[in-house]
Amino acid sequence: MKHIIAGTDRPGSNTLKIAKYVQSLYKGLGEEVEIIDLHEMKAHFHAGLQYGNQSAEMKPYLDKVVGSDGLIVICPEYNGSMPGVLKYFIDHMKFPESFEFRPVSFIGLGGLFGGLRPVEHLQQVFGYRNAFIYPERVFIMNVHRTLSPEGQVQDELVDKLLKQQAAGFQKFTKALSAANLDANAIIAKKMQG
Numbered sequence: 001m002k003h004i005i006a007g008t009d010r011p012g013s014n015t016l017k018i019a020k021y022v023q024s025l026y027k028g029l030g031e032e033v034e035i036i037d038l039h040e041m042k043a044h045f046h047a048g049l050q051y052g053n054q055s056a057e058m059k060p061y062l063d064k065v066v067g068s069d070g071l072i073v074i075c076p077e078y079n080g081s082m083p084g085v086l087k088y089f090i091d092h093m094k095f096p097e098s099f100e101f102r103p104v105s106f107i108g109l110g111g112l113f114g115g116l117r118p119v120e121h122l123q124q125v126f127g128y129r130n131a132f133i134y135p136e137r138v139f140i141m142n143v144h145r146t147l148s149p150e151g152q153v154q155d156e157l158v159d160k161l162l163k164q165q166a167a168g169f170q171k172f173t174k175a176l177s178a179a180n181l182d183a184n185a186i187i188a189k190k191m192q193g
């Protein structure tokens with residue numbers, strides 16, 4: 001199953017609206033996709049032990065990442081970077097199994113630059129941790145105009161790029177998995193010893 005990380009905890013966020021739309025695109029391609037909603041998860045952030053000692057409340061969300069056959073990270077630009085809550089989530093992920101050889105694709109949203117800055121930073125973070133980064137990114141510029149209040153994508157080009165990315169990322173994950181090169185195959189191999 002693939003997972004969409006909706007990268008903010010802001011109530012009523014455009015990120016979550018886009019996440020739901022992208023989920024519908026993958027479903028249309030026959031994929032099972034679950035949204036990891038950081039707004040929902042935030043309630044558990046300060047419960048129990050933190051970082052290496054994952055709290056029981058956060059663990060179910062973090063475990064989804066470890067079992068995922070592909071992550072789609074959707075990230076808004078906040079002050080030229082990613083929202084703190086997304087970095088906080090990333091810093092709680094189990095290392096190295098959350099990252100290494102895990103296929104990841106990125107969608108940015110924002111004003112003039114469409115989330116280019118946080119996406120490039122995320123590529124650095126996931127690249128540093130040896131993930132498989134899907135090269136076709138999508139940047140949603142002027143998101144307040146591109147997205148209707150109900151969450152409909154109103155720009156034909158953006159819509160086309162989102163569909164293209166979903167189809168391409170599906171092929172990418174299938175090819176990696178067929179070659180036993182994806183994170184889940186590597187983890188299974190390690191467990192066999």
Ligand SMILES: Cc1cc2nc3c(=O)[nH]c(=O)nc-3n(C[C@H](O)[C@H](O)[C@H](O)COP(=O)(O)O)c2cc1C
Nearest residue numbers: 010013014015076077078079080109110111112143
């Ligand atoms: C705290 C905050 C900081 C922002 N900083 C930027 C910015 O630096 N550059 C930009 O293009 N847009 C910026 N924006 C606009 C957001 O990218 C835009 O409102 C987007 O919809 C936010 O995603 P969200 O609706 O999922 O929270 C900012 C918005 C917020 C709430």
